[in-house]
Amino acid sequence: MxxxxxxxxxxxxxxxxxxxxxxxxxxxxxxxxxxxxxxxxxxxxxxxxxxxxxxxxxxxxxxxxxxxxxxxxxxxxxxxxxxxxxxxxxxxxxxxxxxxxxxxxxxxxxxxxxxxxxxxxxxxxxxxxxxxxxxxxxxxxxxxxxxxxxxxxxxxxxxxxxxxxxxxxxxxxxxxxxxxxxxxxxxxxxxxxxxxxxxxxxxxxxxxxxxxxxxxxxxxxxxxxxxxxxxxxxxxxxGHKVDFKIDKQPAQPGEPALHVRRLSVEGSHGDKKAVNNVSFDVYKGEIVCIAGIDGNGQSELVYAITGLMPSTGEIKLNQAPIDHQSIQKRIKAGLAHIPEDRHKHGLVLDYDLQQNLSLKRYKTIEMQRHGFIRFDKVRSYAEGLIERFDIRSGQGADTSARSMSGGNQQKAIIAREIDIDPEVLIAVQPTRGLDVGAMLYIHEQLVKVRDEGKAILLISLELDEVFQLADRILVIYEGEIVAELDPKQTTPQELGLYMSGSKRQEEYA
Amino acid sequence: MSKIRKSLSSMSASLVAILAGLIAGFVILLFSNPSSALKGLTTILIGGWNNGMKGVGQVLYYATPIIMTGLAVGFAFKTGMFNIGATGQLMVGGFVSIYVGVTWTFLPGGLHWVVALIMGAAAGMLWGMIVGVFKALLNVHEVITSIMLNYIALYGINYMVKNSHLFDSLKNQTVNVAASAVIPKAGLDRIFYIAKGRLNDPSAVNAGILIAIGLAVLMYIILNKTTFGFELKACGYNRHASRYAGISENRAIITSMAIAGALAGTAGTLMYLAPASGMHIHVEEVLAAQGFTGIAVALLGMSNPLGIIFSGLFIAHITVGGFYLQSLKYMKEIIEVIIGLIIYFSAFSLLVRDLIAKIGKRKTKKDKQSSKEVTA
The missing domain is CATH 3.40.50.300 (P-loop containing nucleotide triphosphate hydrolases)
Incomplete structure (x- = not known):
């Protein structure tokens, strides 16, 4: 045998x-x-x-x-x-x-x-x-x-x-x-x-x-x-030597940038709330990571903050309430969003790269005149981003978004969101499905944005990513925040206990 | 460069469909009367030219409303909506323009037809907007609302025509509009005619065709050059991403249906603001065919406003050809069958085009395989 x-x-x-x-x-x-x-x-x-x-x-x-x-x-x-x-x-x-x-x-x-x-x-x-x-x-x-x-x-x-x-x-x-x-x-x-x-x-x-x-x-x-x-x-x-650690200094949190109080979102079945009475702050210059097992209300929380889903409670961006604002107003107020599903929300796949890069900017003064798009400006803006963020594609700005690789699609979204110069950047599973090279690049970009004094809310299912990037960890379980942890003083095991709902901090009980 | 190639490749799909439709049509001609099949096919292909410049004028005349309804369908389609209600919007627009054309005779001559046209377009716009509002605010599918509104328009107009001074009970149709409300000829009758003895026999073509082409160009500009068109198309391609980017999807749906309705309403005004010899609203239980032909025109024109001008002209061309086909003892319905086949094949040709594109890609990929990333 x-x-x-x-x-x-x-x-x-x-x-x-x-x-x-x-x-x-x-x-x-x-x-x-x-x-x-x-x-x-x-x-x-x-x-x-x-x-x-x-x-x-x-x-x-x-x-x-x-x-x-x-x-x-x-x-x-x-x-x-x-x-x-x-x-x-x-x-x-x-x-x-x-x-x-x-x-x-x-x-x-x-x-x-x-x-x-x-x-x-x-x-x-x-x-x-x-x-x-x-x-x-x-x-x-x-x-x-x-x-x-x-x-x-x-x-x-x-x-x-x-x-x-x-x-x-x-x-x-x-x-x-x-x-x-x-x-x-x-x-x-x-x-x-x-x-x-x-x-x-x-x-x-x-x-x-x-x-x-x-x-x-x-x-x-x-x-x-x-x-x-x-x-x-x-x-x-x-295929080459890899250094998994990125260079990250301790955070220097400033003023609160995102302020969330008693936020609730109705569940899709009506019986149970998808997000239940959640309160937290994200300060300027820090990365707060919401850790949890998939399907515990992370998506709904993000949709509520960005305005894609109705919610009750209070959301303030730089002290100004945004909870009743339209999505467009929230974007203008300085809210950027790297979405969970880049094909559903992140990109219009049938548009080309330059149209996608200008998706949140086509109405600005420099890109339109009396409602007519200034194609030369759109192109030069897109080419600038392509250069700066090293977005690779077959035909440059004219490449259809559909034909690009996942990593480069994600880079394009990240370039667009970072370049609107946001006050708060919400990144949902920003490295999902990407190879190690693209992952490291995106992590570096996020840390860079943080060091420029922006607030970042990161939602991740990968514990490696949580420990790599987070300055503070909030654990979400069944739509509720059950713990706040310092990544330097906790372990994946302890985090796991909170994620599975078998443990809960007293102040969140 | 790539843009030219792109539009060529999309055109080729329509051309393949037309060719396949004509071949299939030829087979039908062969079966029904083999001896004159070839002559029949040439008659179809010659279309309007069968009757000199008058025939050409007739092509333009028939093309006018279907270019408009084609635009109404194509424009809505760019925003991701299937406007099957063009026929209802057309009838409402046509009815209102007749009303204005018959009753508002206090308006000065040069202005009367313009006002009638604008009122008709506005009525079509309202009719289209209802569909948009239902879709945007109550999430009722546009196909359902527009089919219902088609019948409401049909029977509502029949009722109102019959019970008003607009009714000519002898002919069972609407009365003639005032001469000042007729769409002017704009000199086209002096180009498109045939000489009959000492008299000129002009075609029915009027300034409507110029209005239709002008509006098509306008729609092209709106869709491709403005931020508004950028938003509408973004919603059509991916409404989730549009919402995410801060575009109001509801507004896009309502405005696009309103514009589509106005275009179809204009089609109605251009049809019915006609002299005594022209078209009238008949009191019968049939939806205006031009609304549905518009779907075919939009499909063949790939929903591109400029493409729709040509596909509208082409369908009018073979329709007129089909009219002359009767002299060869063919039923004129055969042309409807052939148009149907062309539409059928154009749906297929989209598949064929994707297939061709895939094969092309495979070839280029094979060359660069070594450098290509591999995914599972």
């Missing part, structure tokens, strides 16, 4: 215009935890989709136990014992945990459901691997962490022996991450083989045995994690 349970040999997958996987080889040993590391767009997900039967490779072959196999669809993958926990869980929300686990492979007798056997098997598995679940709870009522355990149990219930985890920690608190790591280790100890897709080095160092690195669709190498270092892995992933 072969040493390797799964081998993907010389896999090549071409999408129109792009080689997503270029001659990649991945060998998974029985009972190991094998990390697959790479930046966004390196080809990790494509490779795993090929293994799981969602895509077919143009070249190369897949071997199981040394025997070539064909994986045409996920059913084939399941028969070969390959299971996958997707980044976005595939669960039926109004079904119970147990129903979700057996869905598709129900135990029946004379055509009627017989859940007793299924329940027995699920509970046995649950105990064996320490996967704590409530079998009769509805999915919509349980935590994200438990939902993930349900996904894992789904694989185990189907007797899968090769388990793929696609960025499993993105939605978890630090405590839940620790728990997941423990579960992964116990699975491996029981002989399961695990493929673990991630771009977080700390997690690889903590749990993986070996690590395969991809960069821009190419195979870079496979290393033994114990004899490697985070620096080496980072260098393999990015």
């Amino acid at each position: 072969s040493d390797y349970i799964i081998q993907m040999i010389n896999i090549t997958k071409v999408f129109p215009g792009i080689k997503a996987n270029d001659n990649i080889t991945l060998q998974l040993k029985r009972g190991e935890i094998h990390a697959l590391l790479g930046e966004n767009g390196a080809g990790k997900s494509t490779l795993m989709s090929i293994l799981f039967g969602l895509y077919q490779a143009e070249e190369g072959q897949i071997l199981k136990d040394g025997v070539p196999v064909l994986v045409k669809d996920p059913n084939d993958a399941n028969e070969l014992g390959i299971g996958m926990v997707h980044q976005h869980f595939k669960l039926v929300h109004n079904f119970t945990v147990l129903e979700n686990i057996v869905l598709g492979v129900e135990t029946t007798r004379h055509g009627t459901l017989h859940m007793d056997e299924a329940r027995q098997k699920v509970m046995t598995l649950s105990e064996q691997y320490g996967l704590l679940i409530k079998p009769d709870a509805l999915i919509e009522d349980i935590t994200v962490g438990m939902q993930q355990r349900v996904e894992i149990l789904k694989m185990l219930y189907r007797d899968n022996e090769i388990l793929i985890f696609d960025e499993p920690t993105a939605v978890l608190t630090p405590q839940e991450i620790d728990e997941l790591m423990r579960i992964m280790r116990s699975l491996a100890a029981e002989g399961k083989s695990i493929l673990f897709i991630t771009h977080k080095l700390a997690e690889i160092m903590a749990v993986a045995d070996r690590c395969t690195v991809l960069r821009k669709g190419k195979y870079i190498g496979t290393v033994d994690v114990k004899s490697s270092s985070p620096q080496e892995l980072a260098e393999m992933m990015v």
